[in-house]
Amino acid sequence: MTERPTILVVDDEIRSLESMVRILDEEFDVYTANTAEAALAILEREWVQVMVCDQRMPERSGVSLLSQVREQWPEVVRMIISGYTDSADIIRAVNEAGIYQYISKPWHPDELRLKLRNAVELFELQRQNERLALELKLKPSTLSEAIQTKREALQERYDWDMGVVRAPDSPMNAVCQEIFQVAPYDVNVVLTGESGTGKELLARALHYNSLRQDQLFVAQNCGALPDELLESELFGHKRGAFTGAVADRVGLFELADKGTIFLDEIGDISPAFQVKLLRVLQEGEIRPLGTNATRSINVRVIAATNKDLQEEVRQGRFRQDLYYRLATFLIHLPPLRQRLQDVPLLAHALLQEAMQQMGKRVKGFTSEALACLQAYNWPGNVRELQNEVKRMLVLGQKDYLGAELISPHVLRATPEDLRQEMRVLTDGLQGTLKDRVEQLEARILKEVLIRHRWNKSRAADELGLSRVGLRSKLERYQLERLDKAVNDD
Known part of the structure; x- marks a missing residue:
C-alpha cells in the first residue's frame, strides 16, 4: 500500500x-x-x-x-x-x-x-531536486541529455498545434493560428477572454514556441495581491525595506530576465500600480523596494484579463499608455459555449488527466453522455467542464461514464440555455409533422429518464403520465431496450 x-x-x-x-x-x-x-x-x-x-x-x-x-x-x-x-x-x-x-x-x-x-x-x-543535484555532480553528461529530453517534451506539450484540444471546425483554430504567427516575434501580447477559457495555457504556448523557449516562464496573478505585496513579488525588495523584510528578495521580473513573465488578471491592478508597471515597461528597468539602484531586465510580457481593456481605457480605469505598451498584439479566446464542437474532444482529454490524477480508470463516455455535455452552455468554460468530468469519474461504477452521472443543472439547462437546448432537441427532425412530433416526444422522454436516473415513477410524475402510460411509450419508441443497456453496462 x-x-x-x-x-x-x-x-x-x-x-x-x-x-x-x-x-x-x-x-x-x-x-x-x-x-x-x-x-x-x-x-x-x-x-x-x-x-x-x-x-x-x-x-x-x-x-x-x-x-x-x-x-x-x-x-x-x-x-x-x-x-x-x-x-x-x-x-x-x-x-x-x-x-x-x-x-x-x-x-x-x-x-x-x-x-x-x-x-x-x-x-x-x-x-x-536534491537527488538531481547529487547526480549532476556524478553524471553531468547523462543529466544534460535527460534535461534536454524533458525540455523537448515540455515544448511539445505547449506546441501551438498539439497543446490546444479542438475540433477541425473549431473557432480555436483561428486563435491557434494567431499564436503560431506571433510566438516567434518578441512582442508583448494581451490575451482576453472569460475566466476558465485557458489563457495561461496559451501564454505558455507562446513562450515555448518563441526564441525565449530555453529561458524561464513565470506567472503571477495580479488581482490576488495588494499593491505593496505585488510590487515586492514582481520587482523584489531589499532587506529592511518595510516591516518584516528581513532578507533580500529577487522579484519575478528579474527572475524571468531573458525569459517570459505572464501577468494574469492585469485589468484588476490599481491605478497607482499601473504607473509603476508602465515605468518598468518603458525603461526596461526595475527598482526593488528599499533601494534607489535600478537593474536592467529583458523580459517578454504576456498579460491576460477577463475584462474589456479597451472599455476600461474609455472609462478611465486603465491607463491608455499602459494598454498600448502591453497590447502590441491582442488575442481573444472564445468562450466554450461558442465552441461546443470541441466539448467531446475536451471531455476525453480532461478525463485522461483526471484518471491519471485520481488513479481510477474507465474506458470513456457513452455517446449519450457526450451529447448531453455538448448541449450545455458552460458558463464556467473549460474549468467547469473539467470539474464535471472529475465528478463523473468519482461517481462512475461502470466501464463507461453515462449521462446519469451528469449534474442535474447540466442535464436541465438554465433559462439562458433554452435556445440552445431547443436547437439540440429539434435538430435533425425529419418527415411529416406527426413524425417530427413523435421524434421530439421520444427525445423528451429520454432526457427526463436520464435526469431521474431511469426512475420511471419520478419520470412519470414529472410528465403527468401513469406508469402504464410511460411503459407504453417506452415500448413504442424502443426506449426500454436503452434502459436495459444503460443499467446492464
Whole structure:
C-alpha cells in the first residue's frame, strides 16, 4: 500500500484541530499539537512533510515557531493559517519563516485539501531536486541529455498545434493560428477572454514556441495581491525595506530576465500600480523596494484579463499608455459555449488527466453522455467542464461514464440555455409533422429518464403520465431496450 503523506497541524484551539483532522485524515496521516513544544517534539520523532500552523497562539506566534522549524527542519513545507490578512504580516511570514502558503480563515475544506496536496507535491519535488543535484555532480553528461529530453517534451506539450484540444471546425483554430504567427516575434501580447477559457495555457504556448523557449516562464496573478505585496513579488525588495523584510528578495521580473513573465488578471491592478508597471515597461528597468539602484531586465510580457481593456481605457480605469505598451498584439479566446464542437474532444482529454490524477480508470463516455455535455452552455468554460468530468469519474461504477452521472443543472439547462437546448432537441427532425412530433416526444422522454436516473415513477410524475402510460411509450419508441443497456453496462 502506498505510504500516505504526513501532516502536522498546530493550533491552540482543540476544536480547530479536531475539525482539520476530520477533513484531512482520509487522505493524510495527521499529527496534531496544541503547543509549540508539543509540535517540536513531534518533529523530533516523526518524518513530517507539511506543517500547518495557526499564527496567533498564546505562548508563541506561528511565524516564530515556523522560523525555528525552517532552521532545524528546512525540508518541511511550512504553511500558516490566520484570520488576519494584513499585507505586512504576510510579507513577514514569507520572509522570516519561508512560508509556502498563507491560508485565510475561514478556510474551505476542498481548498485546504488542494493546497495540502500541492504542498506535498512541492516536498517531493524538493527531494527530487536534491537527488538531481547529487547526480549532476556524478553524471553531468547523462543529466544534460535527460534535461534536454524533458525540455523537448515540455515544448511539445505547449506546441501551438498539439497543446490546444479542438475540433477541425473549431473557432480555436483561428486563435491557434494567431499564436503560431506571433510566438516567434518578441512582442508583448494581451490575451482576453472569460475566466476558465485557458489563457495561461496559451501564454505558455507562446513562450515555448518563441526564441525565449530555453529561458524561464513565470506567472503571477495580479488581482490576488495588494499593491505593496505585488510590487515586492514582481520587482523584489531589499532587506529592511518595510516591516518584516528581513532578507533580500529577487522579484519575478528579474527572475524571468531573458525569459517570459505572464501577468494574469492585469485589468484588476490599481491605478497607482499601473504607473509603476508602465515605468518598468518603458525603461526596461526595475527598482526593488528599499533601494534607489535600478537593474536592467529583458523580459517578454504576456498579460491576460477577463475584462474589456479597451472599455476600461474609455472609462478611465486603465491607463491608455499602459494598454498600448502591453497590447502590441491582442488575442481573444472564445468562450466554450461558442465552441461546443470541441466539448467531446475536451471531455476525453480532461478525463485522461483526471484518471491519471485520481488513479481510477474507465474506458470513456457513452455517446449519450457526450451529447448531453455538448448541449450545455458552460458558463464556467473549460474549468467547469473539467470539474464535471472529475465528478463523473468519482461517481462512475461502470466501464463507461453515462449521462446519469451528469449534474442535474447540466442535464436541465438554465433559462439562458433554452435556445440552445431547443436547437439540440429539434435538430435533425425529419418527415411529416406527426413524425417530427413523435421524434421530439421520444427525445423528451429520454432526457427526463436520464435526469431521474431511469426512475420511471419520478419520470412519470414529472410528465403527468401513469406508469402504464410511460411503459407504453417506452415500448413504442424502443426506449426500454436503452434502459436495459444503460443499467446492464
